[in-house]
Every structure is written in C-alpha cells, then in structure tokens.
Amino acid sequence: MSINIKSPEVKIRENRLGSITGFSGSASELCEMSKGKRLCDRKHSFSQCLGCSSGQALCQLVMIQDAVVINHAPLGCSADFSDFNFTNRVGQRKRNFKPKNARLLSTNLDEKDTIYGGGEKLKATINEAFERFNPKAIFITASCASGIIGDDIDTIAQEAEKKLKIPIVYIPCEGFKSKIWTTGFDAAYHGIIRKIVKPPVKKRKDLINVINFWGSDIFTGLFGKIGLKPNYIVPFSTIDQLQKISEAAATVQICPTLGTYLAAALEQEYGVPEVKAPPAYGIKGTDEWFRELGRITDKETEVEELLKSEKERIYPELEKLRKKLKGKRAYVTAGAAHGHSLIALLEDLGLEVVGASIFHHDPCYDNRSESGKSLDHAVNTYGDIKNFSVCDKQAYELVNSLNRLKPDIFIARHGGMSIWGAKLGIPTFLMGDEHFGLGYQGLINYGNKVLDVLETPEFVKNISAHAKFPYTDWWFKQRPDTFLKEGK
Numbered sequence: 001m002s003i004n005i006k007s008p009e010v011k012i013r014e015n016r017l018g019s020i021t022g023f024s025g026s027a028s029e030l031c032e033m034s035k036g037k038r039l040c041d042r043k044h045s046f047s048q049c050l051g052c053s054s055g056q057a058l059c060q061l062v063m064i065q066d067a068v069v070i071n072h073a074p075l076g077c078s079a080d081f082s083d084f085n086f087t088n089r090v091g092q093r094k095r096n097f098k099p100k101n102a103r104l105l106s107t108n109l110d111e112k113d114t115i116y117g118g119g120e121k122l123k124a125t126i127n128e129a130f131e132r133f134n135p136k137a138i139f140i141t142a143s144c145a146s147g148i149i150g151d152d153i154d155t156i157a158q159e160a161e162k163k164l165k166i167p168i169v170y171i172p173c174e175g176f177k178s179k180i181w182t183t184g185f186d187a188a189y190h191g192i193i194r195k196i197v198k199p200p201v202k203k204r205k206d207l208i209n210v211i212n213f214w215g216s217d218i219f220t221g222l223f224g225k226i227g228l229k230p231n232y233i234v235p236f237s238t239i240d241q242l243q244k245i246s247e248a249a250a251t252v253q254i255c256p257t258l259g260t261y262l263a264a265a266l267e268q269e270y271g272v273p274e275v276k277a278p279p280a281y282g283i284k285g286t287d288e289w290f291r292e293l294g295r296i297t298d299k300e301t302e303v304e305e306l307l308k309s310e311k312e313r314i315y316p317e318l319e320k321l322r323k324k325l326k327g328k329r330a331y332v333t334a335g336a337a338h339g340h341s342l343i344a345l346l347e348d349l350g351l352e353v354v355g356a357s358i359f360h361h362d363p364c365y366d367n368r369s370e371s372g373k374s375l376d377h378a379v380n381t382y383g384d385i386k387n388f389s390v391c392d393k394q395a396y397e398l399v400n401s402l403n404r405l406k407p408d409i410f411i412a413r414h415g416g417m418s419i420w421g422a423k424l425g426i427p428t429f430l431m432g433d434e435h436f437g438l439g440y441q442g443l444i445n446y447g448n449k450v451l452d453v454l455e456t457p458e459f460v461k462n463i464s465a466h467a468k469f470p471y472t473d474w475w476f477k478q479r480p481d482t483f484l485k486e487g488k
C-alpha cells in the first residue's frame with residue numbers, strides 16, 4: 001500500500017480498493033468474489049438518491065474543536081450544515097463538552113463565479129474565517145462546482161497559509177469524483193496527514209488513537225482497566241492533539257469503513273501500528289480486537305484479565321437475552337463495516353439476520369490485511385446472510401426487500417432509512433451511536449434495546465395503518481435488484 005502525502009489528492013475508493021455500490025446475492029458470494037480482484041460493480045440503471053463525499057469530509061472536519069471549515073461551493077451544497085451542527089452539539093454533550101455551534105462557512109458560489117472563477121470569494125472567506133474565529137487551522141472542502149470550474153484551491157490555500165501562519169488545508173472531495181461517498185472520509189484524513197500531523201517528538205506507550213464518529217465515551221473506562229488512554233480522533237479533537245497522533249502506541253478504529261485510510265497512513269508514515277482485527281462487536285470480534293491491541297502494546301496479561309472479568313460480568317444477562325431473542329428475524333441497513341458489525345452482534349444475540357442493505361462494499365482495506373475484514377468475519381463466525389444487497393441507500397430496494405422478508409425487527413444506522421420499516425409496520429429502531437453496541441456491554445445494550453422495541457409494536461402498527469407509499473404494487477412484485485444491471 002502506498003499513500004502519497006505529497007499529492008493533495010487522495011485516490012478514490014473505486015480505484016484504490018476496488019469498492020462497489022451495486023450487488024445482490026448472498027454475503028458469502030460477495031466475500032468470495034472480493035478475493036483476487038474478481039468483484040465487478042453492478043451499476044444501478046435507476047438511482048433515487050446518492051450521498052456525497054463532501055458531506056463525509058465535512059462531518060469529520062467540522063468537529064475539530066478549534067478549526068474552521070470553508071465549503072467552497074454553491075449554497076445548495078450547504079443544505080446539511082444544520083445536520084452537522086446538530087450532530088456536533090449532540091456529540092459534544094455525550095462527551096461532556098460545552099455545546100458550541102459548528103464553525104462552518106460557505107463561499108456561496110453563484111452563476112457569475114462559475115464563469116469568472118470563485119478564487120476571490122474564497123480568499124475573502126478565508127480572511128473572514130480567520131478574523132471571526134481566530135482558528136488554529138482552516139480546512140477548505142471542494143465541491144462539484146469549484147471542481148468543474150477549476151478553481152486552484154490548493155494554491156490559494158498555500159498563499160493564505162504563508163500570510164496567516166496557520167495550516168490552511170485543501171480537501172479535494174468533489175461529489176462527482178466518486179460514487180463511494182466514504183471517499184470523503186479519506187480526503188479529510190489525507191488533508192490531516194498531509195498538513196496537520198507532525199513527526200513524533202516523544203512516543204507515548206499508553207496512548208491509543210481511536211478513529212471514531214461521535215459516539216459516547218466508552219474507551220476511557222475500558223482502556224483505563226488495562227493502563228491505556230484513548231485519543232479520540234477526529235471528532236472533538238484539537239489541532240494540537242491531531243499534530244501529535246504520530247506519537248501514539250497504536251491506532252484502533254471502531255469502523256474500518258471510516259478509518260481504513262488514516263490508520264494505514266499513520267502506520268506507513270509514522271510507524272504507528274494499526275490494530276488489524278475484526279471490529280469489536282460480538283464476543284469473537286471483541287476478543288480478537290482486544291487481544292491484538294494487547295499484543296501490540298505489550299498488555300497481553302491485562303487484556304486477558306479484562307476479557308475474563310467483562311465476560312463473567314455480562315454472561316448471566318447475555319444468556320437470558322439469547323433465550324428471549326432466539327430465532328427472531330432481523331434486517332439491517334447501515335454503512336459497510338458498521339453494517340457487518342451489527343450483523344455479528346445480532347447473530348451473537350441469537351437473532352437470525354435474514355437480510356441486509358449495505359451502502360457500499362470495500363473488497364479490501366488499505367492495510368491489505370485479511371484478518372480485519374468485517375464481512376468475512378461475520379460470515380465465517382456466524383454463517384451466511386442469504387439476502388445481502390449493496391445498494392448505496394436506494395430506498396426503493398430496501399422497501400422491496402423488507403416487504404418480501406418481513407423481519408421481526410429492522411435496525412437502521414442512518415436517519416431517513418428507519419421510516420421505511422415503520423411504514424411497513426415492522427418494529428424498527430435507529431441507532432446512531434456506534435459505541436452503543438461495541439464490546440461485551442454492547443451485546444447487553446443491543447439485546448435490551450431489541451427486546452424493548454419488540455415488546456412495543458403498537459407504535460409502528462399505528463404508523464403503518466396510516467402510511468402511504470410512493471411505490472406502486474407493481475414495484476412490490478418485482479425483484480429488489482430489478483434496476484441493477486447484470487455483471488459479476
């Protein structure tokens with residue numbers, strides 16, 4: 001694997017990892033096809049919606065506490081600014097920070113700028129950001145419009161950096177560049193590695209980088225028991241903290257879809273070892289994840305004690321939950337690796353995962369290691385998932401699959417997806433906190449949550465009785481992959 005931090009651009013996932021957004025079949029088939037570069041994308045001939053790399057880059061960068069993000073884009077690309085502000089504030093509360101508004105600006109490109117260029121507006125916005133917020137760094141995210149008109153954002157950033165004496169970082173994350181919108185995470189991390197992170201001054205044996213979203217703080221307690229400290233990146237970190245992530249003893253990630261690039265880049269550039277193990281969801285994944293962390297940090301004995309005590313603590317309740325949930329049929333929709341993690345977690349609780357709609361698929365990660373592949377881990381440990389689709393959030397495919405399979409419970413990771421379960425009268429919940437299911441306690445958390453939702457079906461039954469679908473009966477009689485072109 002080679003990461004070129006001299007280049008301002010990150011290679012998109014399609015080219016770097018061979019990632020795809022269209023597949024319909026079984027999870028084991030997908031794992032098999034992912035070996036040896038045999039995976040082809042089945043293109044959608046009809047698309048209802050798509051995500052955007054720019055949004056993924058923004059969602060990470062906007063949570064750096066003392067930075068500002070400028071979206072060099074028309075105002076329409078800022079439609080989700082309010083969402084970022086909301087998640088920022090919710091996440092700050094979870095981590096006991098004083099809630100503050102996100103520091104996000106748009107250059108508001110208009111038609112005139114698309115003819116004469118938006119460079120002057122960008123320069124003015126950089127000055128405005130500096131004067132208004134006195135930030136420690138400014139990130140500039142690109143958009144389709146600024147990419148198409150060819151504004152030289154990198155040069156403008158370099159000139160402003162010389163003048164203002166703070167890092168000003170160009171993030172090339174134009175929406176049109178990649179169908180895999182998680183490329184936006186990679187673009188944001190590429191900018192951080194390229195322009196923010198400094199070579200280590202002093203290595204810290206106890207410090208563990210945790211690449212994460214904005215979930216609750218569970219690692220301070222867990223790592224504290226084995227003499228380690230979490231260094232949460234990127235949300236809610238500071239520029240000073242990010243400059244020193246090269247000093248950590250190891251990098252873990254709660255989701256390889258999120259952190260594949262940054263973890264591999266830190267190992268390549270600064271020798272910070274990445275924990276290459278399945279995500280810590282379900283007993284086996286958690287065991288392997290902690291054991292690998294223990295091996296790297298020379299804490300094997302402490303880890304074994306932690307695993308023993310945690311398992312002794314949760315097993316009585318886990319067994320009760322497994323008895324109650326045995327045989328219940330579940331359906332999952334989520335981003336790639338987190339979706340695979342939820343499959344492992346639910347199977348470990350005794351549920352049968354009858355199907356999944358996952359937003360994209362990475363046949364490998366940047367570290368090219370086999371041991372951390374999350375779908376392979378789920379299939380090899382718990383068995384196949386017969387109805388497995390890769391569907392980049394196409395709601396029409398999801399609704400069709402849910403209607404056919406009629407699971408007992410539907411679990412969604414993203415807002416906008418859970419409503420389809422409720423409309424069909426399927427007990428449904430949305431779980432945005434990815435740390436809720438992590439580790440041994442995560443099994444108990446999820447088990448109780450699933451039971452609660454199963455025991456209160458009236459809510460969704462009422463919604464279903466009054467819901468209207470935008471889809472016709474014709475569509476419900478078609479196969480969910482009707483609009484996927486043929487391919488292997």
Ligand code: SF4
Binds near residue numbers: 051053055145175176
């Ligand atoms: S960058 Fe492109 S895809 Fe993303 S919101 Fe703007 S116009 Fe849409």
